[in-house]
Amino acid sequence: ARKCQISITSCLLLPCGVHLLGNDNSIVAASSFGAHIYRPVLRPLDVLPLIGTYNVTNPRGELCVKATLGAQYIVIIKKKSWFFNLDPLKVHVSGSCHRESAVLSLTLPDHAASLQFTFKKENNLFYVTKLTASLSPLPVCLGCANETYLGLVSPGKLFAASYGRSFRCKSTNVLQTSSEMSIKLVFLQMQAFGVPGGHYGEVDECLADYNQRIIPIILWAVAVGLLMIGVLTFLLLKENRTRGYERL
Incomplete structure (x- = not known):
């Protein structure tokens, strides 16, 4: 992306002697002392995030967690929604694998943003x-305070799937992590505690995807059923009228 330089006329946001280099999604603050600080930029427009695939391996080099998703941060500031999309190219992936627990951590430079899944x-x-x-x-x-937004979702059993299979949800998931921040996950697929050959197993789909797939089938079946009832009713009425004419 084309870099642009933004001049700072006030020292309210960043220390004096700091200039900013950035693109559409992030800013790198560069000081005269050579320090670079990565800062996400909130945008007023909701744009679909890029999809990335992230892996965690165990000490033996075996893949134990695989996740594919697009992630968007939604922040409420003064009753207005602001958006930031996680860039897969800038994400540092880390985690851990144990017999009955695993962690996948996605972190941006300078810990400017993070997303952590505990399995x-x-x-x-x-x-x-x-x-x-x-x-x-x-x-x-200009003049707004620097804020760090923190959030947590602990629902019990989220994105559940059978062992050896993968969880997939093409529908959008919006998880409220705090009163000020939500996380939107799109095109989500994940598998933990073993990913043989590095490939996802058979799919356990989310309820939203199931409903989107099954509801049109149900509506079609109902429509066909109503049509059949209408045709049979018409034929029965026609047959009764014919018999009435014969008696006359």
């Missing part, structure tokens, strides 16, 4: 027990 294995099932998020963006206006 648990229980019997023949795996699921996400906790999702934590943080975002430290540039202020949206």
Whole structure:
């Protein structure tokens, strides 16, 4: 992306002697001392995030967590929604793998943003027990305070799938992590505690995808059923009228 230089006329947002180099999604603050600080930029427009695939391996080099998703941070500031999309090319992936627990962490430079999934294995099932998020963006206006937004979702069993299979949800998931921040996940697919050959297993789809797939089939079946009832009713009425004419 084309870089642009933004001049700073006030020292309210960043220390004096700092200039900014950035693109559409992020800003790198560069000081005269050579320090560079990555800062996300909140935008007023909701744009679909890029999709990335992230892997965690165990100490033996075996893939134990694989996740494909697009992530967007939604921040409420003075009753207005602001958006920041996680850029897969800038994400640092880390995590850990154990027999019954695993962690996938996605972090931007300088910890400007993070997203962490905690997985648990229980019997023949795996699921996400906790999702934590943080975002430290540039202020949206001159004079606005620097804020770090923190959030947590701990629903119990989120994105559950059978062991050896993958969870997939093409529908959009919006998870409220705090009163000020939500996380939107799109085109989500994940598998934990073993990904043989590095490929996703058979799919356990989310309820929203199931409903989108099955409801049109149900409506079509109902329409066909009503049509058949109408045709049979017409034929029966026609037959009764014919018999009435014969008696006359």
